[in-house]
Amino acid sequence: MQPDLLLASDVRKLDSLLRVMDENVIIKNEEAAISNESLLYDFDLNTVTSAELQSFGLPEFLADRVLKYREKVKPFTSSSELLKVYGMDSTLYLTLKPFIKIKALPESGKNRSESYYHSSVDRDTLYSRNKKNFSKSFKSQLIPFDINQADTAQLKKIYGIGAVYAQRIVDYRDLLGGFIRQDQFNEIYGLKSPNLDSLKIYAKVNPPLNVKKLKLNSITEKELANHPYISYQQAKLIIAYRDMHGDYNSAAELLNVKVLDSTFIEKVEEYLSFEAR
Structure with missing residues (x-):
């Protein structure tokens, strides 16, 4: 298996996924495809280039994966197989779907036609227009x-x-x-x-990071142990040391608890605060 590819063994599961998608999402993307029809043109998944896919709104890494799937796994036989490509987003797929036209594979030794493009429009013009306008339209639907x-x-x-x-x-x-x-x-x-x-x-994960802090000098053993990075035994020893020696002033002082090490402290430090009781 290629590390950059997702191989789905059951196409029926993909078809089922498409059928049960939220109808509002489907309608929204079909309307988006219609409104951007002047920016898109029919293309064949088995002949389209990476540059063309990028002009349709795919990021470069995903466009390259489509080509790698086609070359290393098998040629596309249906538009739904695009969802087998690792990282393909369903929103973009539904927008592109009306324009995907896949020709029957040629017999061995014969050439296949590559003419799925509107001859009246220069390809370079389409690339420029699509990249500037269509990609912007798509990204507005699902952004980081x-x-x-x-x-x-x-x-x-x-x-x-x-x-x-x-x-x-x-x-x-x-x-x-x-x-x-x-x-x-x-x-x-x-x-x-x-x-x-x-x-x-x-x-x-965008700054500022307003994480919820564990108030180490007033927290209970049970509350401390609820954190995913702290076991019950660790929480018990941390609280026991605090009760014997007084408040912690920094994360480094946790090294005085013998079962704890620097790896543990690096992992939890940003979740701790040291206000005095």
Whole structure:
């Protein structure tokens, strides 16, 4: 398996996914495709270039993946197979779908026609116009957002993030006190590629980071152990040391608790505060 590709073994699952998509999203994107028809033209997934796909609104890395899928896996036989490409967003797919025209594959040794373009329009002109206008129109429908401000409705707009994952993301964020790095998304239970990679495309950790702090000098053992990075045993020892030696003044003082090390402290430090009782 190529590392940059998502190989779906069951096309019927993709078809089912399309059928149960929110009707409002489908209508919205069909209308967007119609309103931008002057900027788009019919194209064949088996002959389209990376530059052309970018002019339709695909980021460069995703356009290259479409070509890699075509070359390394197999030629496209239906428009829905575009969703097999790792990272393909359903919103963009629904906008492009009316313009995807796939010709039957030629017999071995024969050439295939590449003429799916409106001959009256210069391709370079189309590239320039599409990149400037259509990409801007598409991006306005689903743009990156602050993960620490997002609700489940916003998260569910991302391809591959349904109601269960959306709620799980919000619950984990609240347990943490807020995300401080994108690599923390890897800790969300059950979230794997391509869902994880789709999340990272749109969910950003934007400053200022207003994370919820654990008041180490007044927090209870139980409250401390509720944090995902702190076990019950660690919480018990931290509180016991505080009760014996007084308030903590910095995260470095946690090294005095013998079972804790610098790796633990680096992980939790940004979630701690040291106000005196």
